[in-house]
Amino acid sequence: MSLEFTHKSKRVVHKFGGSSLATAERFHAVADILLAQNDGPAGVVVSAPGDTTDHLLALIDAKADHAAFDAQWQQLAAQLRLLVSRTLQPASSVEVTNLLNHWLADIPARLQQAQYNDILAIGERLSSQLLAALLRDRGVAAQAIDAREFLRLKVQPTDGAQVDWQQSAALLKPLLSDGFQVVTGFIARDQQGQSITLGRNGSDYSATILGRLLDAQAVHIWTDVDAIYSADPRKVPSARAYRQVPWELAIRLAELGNPVLHAKTLNPLKEHPAELVVRSSYEPDQPGCRVSRQSAIEVQFVTDVADVVLVTLPATNSIAAAQAANALQFSVYEAPGAQGKQWIVAQKNLDALLHFLGSQQVYPRVSSEHFYAVAWVKPAARQQRQLSLQASHWLERQQPVYSFQDEDVALWLFAPALTAAELTEFHQLLLPTTVRLNIVVAGTGNVGSEFLALLAKQQQAYAGQIELRLAGVFNSRKACFSDQIDVHQWQEALEQAPAYQKQDLLDYLNGLPDPKVLVDITPSRAFAEDYVEFIQTGCHLISANKQGVTLPLAQYQAITAAVAQQQVSWLSNTTVGAGLPVQRILQELQGSGDTVHQISGIFSGTLSWLLCSYDGSAPFSEFVLKAQAEGLTEPDPRDDLSGKDVQRKLLVLSRELGLSLDINDISLTPLLPPGLDQGSWQDFWQQRQQLDDLLADKFATAKAAGQVLRYVATLSVTPQGPKAFVELLQVPQDHPLAAIKACDNVFVIETDWYQTNPLVLKGPGAGRAVTAGGIHADLAILARQQIAAAKAARHSQAQAAAWANQRA
Known part of the structure; x- marks a missing residue:
């Protein structure tokens, strides 16, 4: 009730x-x-x-x-x-x-x-x-x-x-x-x-x-812990921290006397839909671990109990171990596969158990020897429930006194007790620590589909080093959240999936094991405004979406603060220049001690094509129509001609340099004459002569001076503060911004080391293939970070095991 x-x-x-x-x-x-x-x-x-x-x-x-x-x-x-x-x-x-x-x-x-x-x-x-x-x-x-x-x-x-x-x-x-x-x-x-x-x-x-x-x-x-671990982390340094545990496995773990979960704690919720969440009061910003009936996450446990005895019940006994545990308020565990006739109980609780059984006229046999119990709570997937050959050989060497097993749990009784190093080794054999990066992809448009098409190749390239697992894919309509998605069949999985709900995504990310990364390949500002919530699930973030890195300064700083607090990575190298590694170059220059004084360049592939193609032989608006027909512009080309996209990209680079700029701090002179950005496209088309006359005049002036027109973004870092402009300029024929191909992006970077001869980065700045490749470059950086972290962890574990052996 x-x-x-x-x-x-x-x-x-x-x-x-x-x-x-x-x-x-x-x-x-x-x-x-x-x-x-x-x-x-x-x-x-x-x-x-x-x-x-x-x-x-x-x-x-x-x-x-x-x-x-x-x-x-x-x-x-x-x-x-x-x-x-x-x-x-x-x-x-x-x-x-x-x-x-x-x-x-x-x-x-x-x-x-x-x-x-x-x-x-x-x-x-x-x-x-x-x-x-x-x-x-x-x-x-x-x-x-x-x-x-x-x-x-x-x-x-x-x-x-x-x-x-x-x-x-x-x-x-x-x-x-x-x-x-x-x-x-x-x-x-x-x-x-x-x-x-x-x-x-x-x-x-x-x-x-x-x-x-x-x-x-x-x-x-x-x-005092913010997760449920695959083993006691005080004994097993390689224990996995789970953020979500299926209800059935939680019950089995509790019955074995887990220090975090207890069988009687779970009992009131067995037939009640309330979710149980284990959280740390010392780290309240962490999501904790959810015990969920909807969990699709594969988890397994190795739990150990020292100083236990084996109790053998007479054939006439009708009392269940769970019944005794409930009455006595301590763990009494039925040995797997023993048909209820053999129980495991801590030696300190034996007298109370015998008194309870005696009151029911039940008189068991008790082993004279005390044991060290190790139980393996198996994962839900049946193909993962068999002991590996290495684990079987390890058990042969250790020679447990008793072995019990059923479909869900295997339990061994050892004498003498295992050392911490031996338990760690056994845990490693039962739960191999192959590095896995769970990838959740937001956005399945042109670039998103290309990214997913390339993912299978990357999975093969990193095989043996890290498992790049597709653990979710969604768009604004549907969402497939599962760590069992076949990357070759993601379209079919998404087609059969339910509608996308933000809360479903947050719940799933909270339960998804670390490390995990959310890859944002959407154009959505609303989605980017939720970055802080996503990061607080412990999730790394890769953004191809410019909206996140160009939010108002306070929101942007809230995201970077969350990244620092959660100790995760936020990679956004495709938000400027698509696959061109301009942000990475800026990061490496600053990281190596150089100082950036100025960045200038052509940041719009559309405007690059227009100004490279325009030769005065026809009205500029006709070139705009041609670009639109070839799919080089936004649906409304005025979005490109406004220069706002270039302005946003310059803001991204300014923030990469650590400058506290907002979008309005960047002076913007649109390519459009005043007023033409209002109304419909048809309204604009009727007034296109203003644009044509403006560009014709600008082109003639530049040609007479032996120069060319380029739409240029410039950021200068001066002792008086940063200055940022986006405007149409005339540049000499020998300038790095002049000798380019149509659609090229160009970045000219002046630093202490590159002053008289600036560093120039040039190439395609748009396109589904190069953008998807750039996202994969960010993913590769994150993958290598996880591989390095796993190697460091294994080294620490080896040192801990060696120390434990010395102590033993």
Whole structure:
């Protein structure tokens, strides 16, 4: 059962653990996170601050030793009062401190009545009151709710504590108000009204329970990691960070005792559509990892558990391992392929398991030996579920004591335990670290189609070094998001795909494993304005779209800031000159210590063709018509004649030099006479004589001087500041801008090193083939970066393994 909120947007539930709430600074960081989410009404579940629960347990253990109890009580009271005073404004601090003092003073009475769970609840109650008061200090509505006011559990001997959904929902509804509902994790009441706790990682469980009760659209578990890893990264440096995990694999991983995911945490959402997201409270801008029912991403895991025993059940046993785990609130795992007759459990939990089974008249055999368990949670693709020959040989050498396997999981028990180096080696054999770059292509027009046609050749060229995987292709109408697209059949895949939605793209990019790149081959300004959101998914960006690099300065700087924050690359070398590497040359000149003083040139292939072809023998407008007929102009040729495209390209180069210019800082003299850019093309055509007369006069003057006409962009960097112009000029016949072919782009670069003899770059500046080739040049740069990073990572892993071996 869930509550319906017809008058509000669906809620999001956020859960923060003790490490996220350990200090006043961390409380303020959590408040910052909540205020930045823009989720609307939100539920917030909190654990006890830092190690508060450990201190409360120590108090309970010291109940018979008055001196020890008093000392620990004083220490805890001082610690928590200091936390309150440092977190809140004075008025709020007094209110919360009074509550805290009352709870602390009540501890001896609770001890006498053996109400230990009420004592343990103090930590969560304090976090709830403290965070709610802090949010109110920040000027937003928030209330603290003790989960025991609504959360009711039915405690059964064989099934453990089960949520009474109907009663809990009914009790919660009148407690809710606008703003943040800050709810205690870990604690609840049974149906007799006694306080009970939800066990290990109980606050995560509280969060998903609340998510289901509130009919939340998502539950965000904030921890100290921003991904779910293919193995414990503290032991396996090469562990992969996954941004999306399929629901079925998450359940299997949780059953094995994963430190981030827990089976009981997932239970409330099994039949509820809410998305579970694991995020880092220390890196709140990272997207985290989504546990998704729609995930198409291939993931797999290697998880290890030290000091376990093998429990063999009698043939008459009817209790399932999952049932025991739920009742006991710790991991009890059924060995794969053992038909439920052999379980794996941590040695520290064995006595509790045996007591539970004994209460049900079940008496198992327990291995005398302790083992080190390693499980491989297999990927969904059946062709990837078989052990490689190398992994099989490795296992033969290691000689596990027991091996279990079914379609989904393989599990081995070793004695003695594997070293970190051995676990890393096994992980490498099960999940080979072949470098893969996931490529998502936006735009399937002339240039986009050519880029995709060339991609198959590039995949072959880089085979063995990096896998260039087409993981998405879309246009303004349809979107195919899958990491299984055949580059030879992308048209068919796109034809059968659903309509494009921006949110679908963001969700997909968030879940797509790193490294990944979005290739923008669209002309869309609206799409470019969303670059920051795309980059925040951890995505590299290649832009053939000039709109992104010529947005207003504040928007452009927001994109570059996001690139720096996410530590990704933004390559846009085709936005000026198509395949000509002018931006790359500027980057290399500056990177090597040279200083650029001036860039000038012909930046429009259309205007290059027109002015090279025009000889005065016919009106200029006839040459415009011919260019239009040959497909050399925009649909409305006035877009070319306006000079605005040249102006944008000069802005791109100015920003490449680090200059803070905006489009209006560049003086523009259009080729069109004033007023001819207004109205329809037919209106222009009736007034074309103005253009013809203007160009005829300019041409005659230039010819008389022995010069030629060129439409030139110039950027000069002077001690007084940059100066930028776009205008029609006369240039001498021996000038680098004169001796060109029709359609050529020319870039003349003057620097400290190239002053008397400038650096000249010349060639076709437009065309689908050269532009697509230029995009592939950017992709090659990114691919080489990833190959180098992978080599560096392998070197670091080898050093870590060698260090681990020395330690072992």
